[in-house]
Amino acid sequence: MDLSFSKEELAFRDEVREFIAKNLTEDVKRMQRLTPSALSEKPVFASWHAALSKKGWVSPYWPKQHGGTGWTPAQRYIFETECGKAGTPSLLPFGVHMVGPVIIKFGSEQQKAFYLPRIVSGEDYWCQGYSEPGSGSDLASLKTRAVRDGDHYVVNGTKIWTTHAHFANRMFALVRTADTPKRQEGISFLLIDMTTKGISTRPIITIGGDHEVNQVFFDDVRVPVENRIGEENKGWTYAKYLLEFERGASFRAARFRRQLGELKRLNAKTGNGAGGDASIATRIAEAEIDVDALEMIELKLLSDVQAGRNPGPVSSVLKLRGTEIFQTLTRIGVDIIGTNALVWEPRRPLYSLNEAAVLPDDELAVLPAHLDGRAHTIFGGTSEIQHEIVAKQMLGL
Template sequence: MDLNWNPEDIAFREEVRAFLDEKLPKEIAAKVKRRGDLTKADMERWHAILNEKGWLAPNWPKKFGGAEWNAVQKHIFEEECARAGAPRIVPFGLAMLAPVLQKFGSKEQQDYYLPRILNGDDWWCQGYSEPGAGSDLASLKTRAVRDGDHYIVNGQKTWTTLGQHANMIFCLVRTDPDAKQQEGISFLLIDMNTPGIEVRPIILLDGVHEVNEVWFTDVKVPVENLVGEENKGWTYAKYLLTHERTGIAGVGFSQAGLESVKRIAKAEQASGKPLIQNPHFAARLAKVEIDLMAMATSNMRIISRAQAGQAPGVESSMLKVKGTIIRQEINDLARRAVGPYAMPFPSEAVEGDNDPIGPDYAGPVSSAYFNNRKLSIFGGSNEIQRGIIAKVKMGG
C-alpha cells in the first residue's frame, strides 16, 4: 500500500475542503469546536447534508448506496472533517449495524433497513452492555423467548449512547439459556416504540445526558427481526465489534486535538514564555505526535483490508487500545496547557449570562478530558483487548 498522496488524493482533499467550507453549517461547527451540546436536529441536519452529497456511507459498497471509498480517501475525509469541526456521524446504524446487515442480514432486511439508515428515517442505538456484562459481554442475561411469530424480550441494557433519540435498537439477547454462554445468543432488531420499553437517563461526569439505561418488560419482537440464525448472534456481534473498535481509534479527532494543543502551547503564558519551550511538555507532545502518525498508517492498512473483504481481526483491538491512549494523552496535555482555566464544569461559564473565564479555547478542555475517560472502557475495555491480542499473537 502506497502511503504517499498521489495527484488524485490531493485533488480529493481539495474537494473535501471546498465542500466543508460551503456546506458545513458554521453554527454547528462552532458548537463542535467549543464542545457545546449538539441537538438531535443538528446531527440529523449534517447527516442529511452528507447523504445528499453521497458521502454519508464511505465504507458501504456502491450497490447498497455507499461511496465505496478507498482507505486514503476515508482517512482524508475524517481528517478534514475533524479539522473543520464537523460533527461525528452517529455510528450505530451506518458504521456498526449496516456492515452486519450487509453480510448476514436477509435480502428483505437489507432492502428495508439500509435505505432508511441512509435517509435518516431510523435512528439506531446499540443494545449490548448490561449491568455485569460489559467487556464480558457473553455473560449477558436479557432473555428472548420464542412465542409463535414473536420473541418476548425481558431484561436491561445500559450505557446506551443517545438512546433517548433512537427509534430502533439492535440487541444481543439470550435465546438458549442452557447453551454455553457464547452459543445461546441471538441478534434482534427492536422498535423502541414497542410497549414495554423504558429509557432512563444516565448523567455523566461532565453533566451531559449522553447515555441511558433501557429496560425491556414483555416486549414483543417479530421473528422476522432476527438477523441471521437463532443462537448465532455472537458471530455477528464479534463482526460488529471489530468495526466499532476500528472507529474508536479516532485518528481524525486525535489529529485535530493535537493541532489544538499545539496552538495553546505556542500561545504566550503568564511567565512570558510559550509552553512549547518547556522541554518536558515538548517531549510529551512530540511522543504523542509520533505515536499518532504510526497509528494513522496502521489504520489505513486495516481499512484497506476491510475494503478487500477481510473483516478486521486482532488489529482492531490494537487500534482500539493505542487510539484511546493517544486521545486521552492529548486531552491531558490540553488540560495541563490551559492550567487553572481548565474548569471542571465549563458549561457554567459558556451558558446563560455568564462570561467565559479565560481564553476561548479553555472552555471545552475539561469537558473533553472528563468525557473521554470512557474511551478506554467502551467497545471492550483496553484490558480485555490486551488479552485478545496476547491470545491471538502469542497463543494460549
C-alpha cells in the same frame, strides 16, 4: 509500503476539501468543539449528515448497491483524514458503521429494503443494546430474555450504558432465546422499535456532566419475529461480525493533529507567549511524536488493505493507542488551563447556553472532555482485552 497518492486520489482529496468548505459551517464547527462526549448529538451532526446524504457520502464502507460510495481504501482514508483536519462532527456510528453492515450481510431482503435507506437518510436513530449490569466484557453472560409467543418475542430485562437511547427510535439488541451449555449458542439478534410499549429509559449522567448513556428497561415488550436478524440462537455470530466494525480501524491521527494545534494555541495564550509554558510544550511535542507513530500504523494498514492483505489485529493496536493518546491530550489540556479547570459548568449542552459561561470557548469543554475520556479505554473493548488480542495474535503469547 506505498505512501504516495495517485493523481486521481489527489483530485479526490481536492473534491473532499471543496465539499467540506461548502457544507461545514462555523456554527457547526463550534458546536463540535464544545461537545465533550465521544459522540455528537443530533443537533450537531444533523446538517452535516444531510449534506453527506445528498452527496451520497454517508456510508463509504457499504457496497455500492446498498447506498455505499464505491470508494477505494485510499479514498476512504483521504475522506476521513480531511474530515479530521476540518473538525467535522462524527456521524452516529450505530446505524452506518454497526447495524448497517450486519443487515447487509445477514438481513432479509425485506430488512435491507426497509432499514438501509432510513439509515442513509438519517430517518432512523439507532442505539446498541449489548451491555447489561454484570455483562460487559463478558457479554455472553447477558440475561435479557426473549420468549417466543406466536409471531412475536416477549422481551424482559435491562440494558445499560446505552449511548443515546434517549434520542434513538431503534435499537439492535442481543437477547437470550435459549438456555444452552455453551452460553453463546442461546442468543439472538433483534431489531427493536424504541417506541414499543413496555420500554423505559433512565438517564445516567457521566462524570463529565453529560447525559450520554442510559439504562433501558424492557417489561413484556413485544417484538415481531420478523425483526430478528438471521437464525434464532445464532445472534452471537452476528454480534461478533458487528464488533469487527465497532473495534475496527478508524483513522484518528488527523483529528489528533487538529487537537494538538488547539493545545498549542491554548498554551501560548495561557503561558503569555508564543511558546507558552515550556514544560507543557515538551509534553505536546512528545504527544506529537505518538501521533506520528499512530499515523504510520494507519498508513501501514491502508497499504495492506490496498494490496489485498488482511491487516489482522492491527485494529486493536489502533484502538489501544488511539484511546491512550486521546486521554494524554485531554490531560495536557487540563494542565494548561490550570485552576480554571476547577470551574464547573453544569449546564448542557455547552454549545447552546442561554447565558454566557464563566470560561471562554476554548477552555469550556477542556475538563468535561478529559473526564468523559476516561471511558475511552473501556468502551468498544477495554484496553485489557486489546492487550490480550495483541499478545495472542501478534506476539504469539
